[in-house]
Amino acid sequence: MAELPKKAKVVIVGGGVIGCSIAYHLTKIGWDDVVLLERKQLTSGTTWHAAGLVGQLRPSINMTKLAKYTGELYRGLEAETGQATGYRQCGSISMATNAERFEELKRSASMAKVFDLPVHVVTPQEIKELAQIVNVDDVVGGIHIPSDGYANAVDITQALAKGARTGGAKIFENTKVTKIRHNGERVTGVDTEHGSIDADYVVICGGMWTRDLAASIGVAAPLHACEHYYVLFEGVEGIDNTLPVLRDYDYCGYYKYDAGKLLVGAFEPNARPWGMDGISEDFCFDEIAGSFEHFEPLLMDAMRRVPALEKAGIQKFFCGPESFTPDVRYHLGESAELKGCFVAAGLNSIGLQSAGGVGKVMADWIRDGIPPADLWTVDIRRNMPFQINRKYLRERVTESLGLLYATHYPFKQYETARGVRRSAIHDRLVAAGACHGEAFGWERPNWYGAPGSTPKYEYSYGRQNWFEANAEECKAVREAVGLFDQSSFAKFRLEGRDACAVLNRVCANDVDVAPGKLIYTQWLNDKGGIEADLTVTRLSQTAYLIVTGAETETKDFNWLSRHIPEGSHAILTNVSSAMGVISIMGPNARALLQSICPNDLSHEAFPFATSQEIELGYAIVRASRITYVGELGWELYIPTEFMTGVYDEIVAAGAAFGLKHCGYHALNALRMEKAYRHWGHDITDEDTPLEAGLGFAVKMDKTGGFIGREALVKQKEEGLKQKLVQFLLKSPEPMLYHNEPIWQGDRIAGYIRSGMYAHTLGASCGLGYVTAADDGVVGPIGADDYEIEIAGVRYPVTASLKPLYDPSNARIKI
Structure with a gap:
């Protein structure tokens, strides 16, 4: 083999489709000092047995954008590299056999309009015309995406690798990384069986090996392998290469034409974890034994959906490992624990259809030091250290695999690996009727059932069974008094003689205030985007208490710690559990x-x-x-x-004051009525405080300035291209959740970031940004100028830049 270089700007560990895509995209931005190391051969871990589906519609806007880019990339990759990819644009059909699933699909079709992805709602008869082999007797409808398709995962990977080599990247197979080196603060390179390489950046793309490799250097990348099954049928009547990819979500199955055969796979609700005792050192292009008995019920469902399978022969029963994460979202980005250490892993069996977008955003992220778009849902910094616990992972992934095809109900709660983090009053809240949800490992009361009842979710896209209980909780807070357990808040102390100077540079608001004063503020990046939304309380001349959301505990601690200048006398401590x-x-x-x-x-x-x-x-x-x-x-x-x-x-x-226990669903409804922002939904690292209507929390003229100030000054001079607006449906019936398109006349002006039924206001309420028609500066917001589309139907709304509830803040200052 060729001799390893002694130094590289970027070392990528792992030669699957993700690693090769990152190498390819790094060369596209002009970085040619890139080395990719693969322990065996390219694709030999899990990429080689990928089913090859290339779907574009994901549960969120930005994830769909990444998948859409992937499809566009694959369409031109063969012409660019000369390497066959097996890509075919045959379209896809997703079927629903009940009203709730059909509602989800129609809502997804509406969301797709925001970024011009053609998605057609179709009838059972239209599905039959597009795919004659399908039995539609129990189908109520579906969606058709003409631009979806499939590809050969090995060929795609080889094409990306060829493109990367053409751009200057060096790829070494049969070169196992034995150690990632670091100095305690940032990565410095890697050791391999054939020598060492110094590096500025190391990207871990090790698939199911990632958890252990990352843990060896103290980085949390929670994932676990599961068995994943598919069957190849031969002699299936009525199929040819024009057959769309079929997804039968309610029966957990998918179907794809495969070189004259029909591939039938499934994402079953009760998966089987694999590799609990480690993965064999010589694992390479290997299958695993699996269990035909486990897969047989899904196979019987498949035969009912495609009756021609009853007379077809099984050519191949396949079981191979795929890695899954606790929340069924990838891990992307720079780790919180070590600078320069990036991770791209845990693709949850959708690696091929995600690889193009992942490679593009990771290349930009490595170059710029910040994500190129709002990627918080997949940001590795969302993870908590406990989540690499092996028992936790084994239990959770039995559920997470099946969640790919489960109905994505609003407020759906995980059922496995529960009770990880509990408030000190957890048992008392249970006795009071709490129905707990799980968030970031915390058990949090979402709503309270009637005395003597056993509160349990009954999911729906309409009003769920806790709707009236939620109304009573909101009423108590508006008219009497409510008790919320918010112990899951992340809480940090910053102490030292330089604490004020350090924190004032990071905060957009002025925190150089008297002890006992509490400040609401944002932390911004250099582009003016909101990295954190929190409160800062000055405890003394040298100490501050910082309170932020449970979801961003790791990220926010990391952000502040990395902005404490070397030599500053300022000590940051996480006191959340105290x-x-x-x-x-x-x-x-x-x-x-x-x-x-x-x-x-x-x-x-x-x-x-x-x-x-x-x-x-x-x-x-x-x-x-x-x-x-x-x-x-x-x-x-x-x-x-x-x-x-x-x-x-x-x-x-x-009791004498009308006290009522209240949960997080009430908290969400009440904050929506007041148009209080929530980081990760209404405000993100792409949105500025000026666009979000939070200019009151920014002190532009404070001594020493703050991170992001220059970007805000420029934006103020040029005018705002988007504004956050509160919307209230004029009809009390429809339910807003998120991602619903906002229409202004005949154009889509934006989409809803978060929505909730507002009991005090009497209808669903939402927050979303609107843009100008000509991509210019946003003008006045007319109260009756907008409609919101829900599952294909447009509803009139009232729009407002001021909170629709108590706009003068009179009630909070009494």
């Missing part, structure tokens, strides 16, 4: 707390946006007067060991 949080919100909040607290809680003594230590029960707790529901209220930060005692005191006194 404190629970109980929020008391509503017009009776003061009266309730004052009845059990000797401190003066009057508006004069305890103004809005301030924080004090107060006595509650036997504890000293930090009370912060802030709200995410638009009412008078306090967040109580309680040392964990005091949580149960303080909770009991509050509940014992609460």
Whole structure:
């Protein structure tokens, strides 16, 4: 073999379709000092046995954009490289056998209009005309995507590898990486069986080996292999290469023409994890034994869907490993633990149809140091350290494989690997009727059932079974007082004589304030995009408490720690587990707390946006007067060991004030009525505070400036290309969730970022950005100028730049 170079700008570990795509795209941006190392041969892990589907419609806007780009790339790859790819654009059909599934497909078809992906809603008869082999007796409808297709995964990978080599990349097979080197802060290179390579960047694309390789250097990349099955039938009457790819979601199956045969695969709801005891050192182009008994029920369903299979012969029963993640979303981007260490793995059996887009965004991300678009849903920094726990992964992936084809109901909860992280008052909330959901490992009360009931979700795209309970919780917060357990908040302390200077450079707002003052602020990137949305409380001249969302605990800690200049006297500590949080919100909040607290809680003594230590029960707790529901209220930060005692005191006194336990669904509904933003949905690293209507939280003229200031100054001068608007449906019946197109006349002006039924306002409410018709500056927002499309139907809305509930903030400052 050729001699390994001693130095490279980028070393890619793993020669599957993902690794080769990243190498290809790095050369496309002009980086030719790229080395790809493969332990055996290209594609020999899982790529070689990929079924080859190339679908474009994903559950979110940006993921669909990546898949759409992949399809476009594959269409021209053979002509560019001269390497056959086996790509064929035959279209695809997704079928629904019940109204709920059909609703999901129609909503997806509406979403696809936002970025010009043609998706047609079709009848059973039209499905039969497009695919005559299909039995449509139980089908109620479906969608047809003409630009979908399939390809040969090995050929695609070889074409990408050839393109990468043409661009200057070097690819070495049979070269196992034995160690990733680092200095404790960033990667420095790799060791292999044939020598070492110094590198500025290392990209781990190791498929099912990624978890262990990443863990060896302290990087959390949770994934686990599962058995994945398909069968090749020969002698199937009525098929040819014009047959669209078929997806029968309700029976977990997919069908693809394959060189004169029909490939039938499945994503079953109860998967079988594989490789729990490690993966053989010589694993290469290997199959695994699998279980025909496990797959047989799915095979029987397939024969009912395609009756011609009953007379066909089985040429091949195949089982191979595929890696799956806890939330069925990929892992992309730079790790939180080590600078220069990037990961692209955990593709959840959709690697081929994702590889083009993944390669493109990863190349840009490595070059620029920040993601090229809002990729938070797949950002590796969303992961918590506990998620690489092997027991957790084994249990969760039995469910996550099947979620690919499950109905993606709003508010759908994971059923496996539950009870990982619990509040100190978890059992008390269960006794109070809590129906807990799972978020980032936390058990969080989403809603409360009636006394004596066993609250359990009954999923639907319409009003779910907790709708009325949610209405009562919202009413209690608006008219009396509600109790929320928000212990899942991420909580950090920054301490030291330079803490103020460090934090003020990172925060867009001014945090050089008196101790006891609480500041709402954003952290921005150099483009002015919002990296974090949080509160900062000054505890003393040298100490701050930073409170952010549970979802962004790893990311936000990483962002701040990487922006502490070398030599600064500022120590950052994650204290999330040290404190629970109980929020008391509503017009009776003061009266309730004052009845059990000797401190003066009057508006004069305890103004809005301030924080004090107060006595509650036997504890000293930090009370912060802030709200995410638009009412008078306090967040109580309680040392964990005091949580149960303080909770009991509050509940014992609460009956006299109309206290009601409230969950996260009520919190979401109430914040939507007030148009409070949620990071990751309404505001992202692509959106600026000016576009999001958060200019009040930006201090442009503060001493020393802040990260992103120059971008905001320029944007202010040029005018806004988009504005975040609150929408309220004029009809009380339809339900808004997210990704619904916003129409202004005959054009799509944007899409809904988040939606929820607003009980106080009497209809579904949504937040979404609107753009100008000519891609220019956004003008005035007319209250009646817009419609929102839901499952193919447009509904009139009221639009507003100001909150539709209490726009003057009178209720929070009483």
